[in-house]
Amino acid sequence: MANPLTPDVVVDPVELTRALVDIESVSRDEKVIADCVEDVLRSAGHLTVGRVGNTVMGRTELGREQRVVLAGHLDTVPINDNWPSTVVDDLIYGCGASDMKAGVAIALHLAATLPDPAYDITYLFYEAEEIESEFNGLNLVSASHPEWLDADFAVLLEPTYGVVEAGCQGSLRVKVLTHGRRAHTARAWRGVNAIHAAGEVLRRLEDYRPRTVTIDGCTYREGLNAVRIAGGVAGNVVPDECAVEVNLRFAPDRSEEQALDHLKTVFEGYDLVVIDSSAGALPGLRAAPAREFLTAVGVEPAAKLGWTDVARFAKLGIPALNYGPGDPALAHAPDEHVEIGQIRDGAATLHRWLAS
Template identity: 60%
Template structure:
């Protein structure tokens, strides 16, 4: 592993260098050390360390501030290291999720010399695991003032398009109960698995909303994702658990989404096991409009949940904008077209700099 990264180099080369530093969630110390050392040696930014997260910022006294954020960790290695470049495509673990975006951020940290905004760069840990370990949560608790800005850009893969806001998500466990009996005398029992059939029928007939917010169309979803029940091959089951995932548009709060599910599953008992609020696109704000103009094209809704919701909860608009196809994330075939890395760098350079 190199002692430092060449931050002003071609961001494609920088992406490859980052990919070749393994950084599975919980094991980001080496890459965090490398990022911290490179920023301290090659920029004049104020730099702080929080666990295995690295933060850097300008303090120019400008009237507005923009945050660029990206996670340093990856999912476990899947026979996809080291990186390799073939026919204009960089292959390897983390190329799109999201070391291509991190490379763009690092390059901008070193080369943005005439900014229109004060800038904060947040390179954080443990995004790919349970939310309680996410480095942004620790940063919010310990370095809250570093997360104040007029706009947050999370450089997650978005195919180099501005993806505004994000959906909320909720998981519930719907339980049915019955009475055990020998299957030879099944009429003496009550089958809990059969009882869940009505809930499955409602899911089959469910018509999901589509919601237009700031010109971004969010399509909701309600899907059964797991079913568990049964005692033995000759016993009528007395319990069944149906797990359902709801993706809801950001015009609904988690409380409103839960109330909607209680209406859908009226007559059934369920427990909410996980929920996260979505994020409104906030494209009406001046900074967001300036980013959209710099990117060209039309912003689209983020169909999924990302850490933009954490920034939105802090009171600022937030978007996803980064190189790579999000459908390739977490796959052995993960890759990123080099032209998308270069495109994202150029769009953000145009947005951040004067002239």
């Protein structure tokens, strides 16, 4: 297949967005789009290029005092009758248009057209963000080529509707277990119903008052919610176990260990089983490139209410922000789309910052 990312397309981030959307790249099927991106980077001439699986890296080697990373994932969720792309007025529709091929288009456009930036830049186009962490391209790169992630500052081009979203919340999911004793429901007094015992767990959740935390001017709202309940043996058996799955979204001033300790306090007296845990990321606004980036954008940052791969950079001690075109509320939706004006504005903003 001829590469649709021709030089005439790459110079226009809007046309490049549509061309990227038209390359199907559901998670674990990113080889074609990674091949196309790699070809663009190698053709640029001023970049050192590497690849791990379907994650492609390009970087300048200009000897600048500071290095920044621009990162975006190549994969999308499964197509939902929304591929290939269509254009209606000022909107590009299609799977991945907002999350996050418009952001990828901006980064790839800059990689190809900005040979002499003010910082050294590492561009990372990575695979499998939408699925389990074990497949995530940034996760794999951190294990095999950690030097690719080394930088003073990083921008993850996730959709933020053109707003700077700083840091991210952490996420912790646990099962809260209740125990009982089995019995026949005809002789229920001989048993102890574990599902009934879960009522106290639900009452504690109902009474819970989450924190609101402001860090570097960014306000993070925490939340603790039951997301699933499982229990029961058969239609005529008093159940002896019930599990209430809860999700804590916590502000980045808490570590994963502190978040778990908090849940142990909330659910004192119950057994907890951790299902998964992801650290948050502090805002990262104090690094010099971050301050210069905020000046270029010209808006005050807001807290990221959710988890993104900025946390992977934060874990390495690299401050990182989320900034990109597209409405995050449209991610994964059948009518996913991105505004053409936002693509142009985002590309101009990043060019102004990196070329200054």
